[in-house]
Amino acid sequence: MKTIKSIFGISVLFMVLLSACNRVGPQSLDEMIVEAQKHVDGITVEQLKEKLDNGDMILLIDVREPNEFNAGYIPGSVNIPRGVLEFKIGNEAFWDAAFLYLPEKDEEIIVYCKKGKRGMLAGETLKKLGYKNVTYLDGGWKKWELTYPDIFEKNLDALGHDDGGEVGGC
Numbered sequence: 001m002k003t004i005k006s007i008f009g010i011s012v013l014f015m016v017l018l019s020a021c022n023r024v025g026p027q028s029l030d031e032m033i034v035e036a037q038k039h040v041d042g043i044t045v046e047q048l049k050e051k052l053d054n055g056d057m058i059l060l061i062d063v064r065e066p067n068e069f070n071a072g073y074i075p076g077s078v079n080i081p082r083g084v085l086e087f088k089i090g091n092e093a094f095w096d097a098a099f100l101y102l103p104e105k106d107e108e109i110i111v112y113c114k115k116g117k118r119g120m121l122a123g124e125t126l127k128k129l130g131y132k133n134v135t136y137l138d139g140g141w142k143k144w145e146l147t148y149p150d151i152f153e154k155n156l157d158a159l160g161h162d163d164g165g166e167v168g169g170c
Contacts, residue, residue, distance in 0.1 A: 033117055040123035042138035043110060045147045051110075052076065058108045061085075063122040064141065068114065070155040074144055077153075082113070082122045089129065105130050112137035112144070 051058055052075070062069050063082040073079070078098060080088045088094045095102045103109060109131055113119040119136035126134045137144070145152065 033120060036120045036124040039127050040120055041135045043135045044138055045144045048110060048137055049148060058110055059103050061109060061111045063111055063113050063118050070158040072145065072152045072154050075151065075153050082118050085122055085125055089126065106132050108133045110135050110137060112140045114140050115142055116140040
């Protein structure tokens with residue numbers, strides 16, 4: 001009788017452990033995005049422009065890769081590619097080098113990328129890291145560029161742009 005109870009107990013424990021292993025998260029990018037939308041709100045480019053025009057204190061993070069960022073970005077943005085966001089967001093040396101303060105957990109943060117999906121996923125990551133006031137820019141840089149084609153900055157030096165200075169020759 002004791003042996004039967006032991007076998008039954010071990011079997012139940014084994015099934016519980018096995019069922020815990022079967023918990024599966026999102027299986028595709030689309031599922032990841034649907035999951036992120038449940039946790040991160042979007043903001044329109046018009047709402048962002050209004051915040052910028054009003055001088056609202058926001059941290060604007062562009063999560064695109066540096067070559068994408070340098071070709072054009074929303075004024076006041078900080079470039080932290082999505083792939084290193086978790087490592088840089090809380091790194092005081094990174095913020096010191098950018099001459100900015102380490103963001104507080106309740107600071108308003110708006111993240112954006114090219115079209116919105118990376119920004120949404122980055123926003124979810126920031127929420128998981130404890131940042132409470134995070135939104136993503138719906139439509140991303142492309143929507144901003146189409147809506148406000150004259151309001152952007154570039155980092156031409158990083159792109160290897162010739163500033164037109166004299167280089168010699170004929």
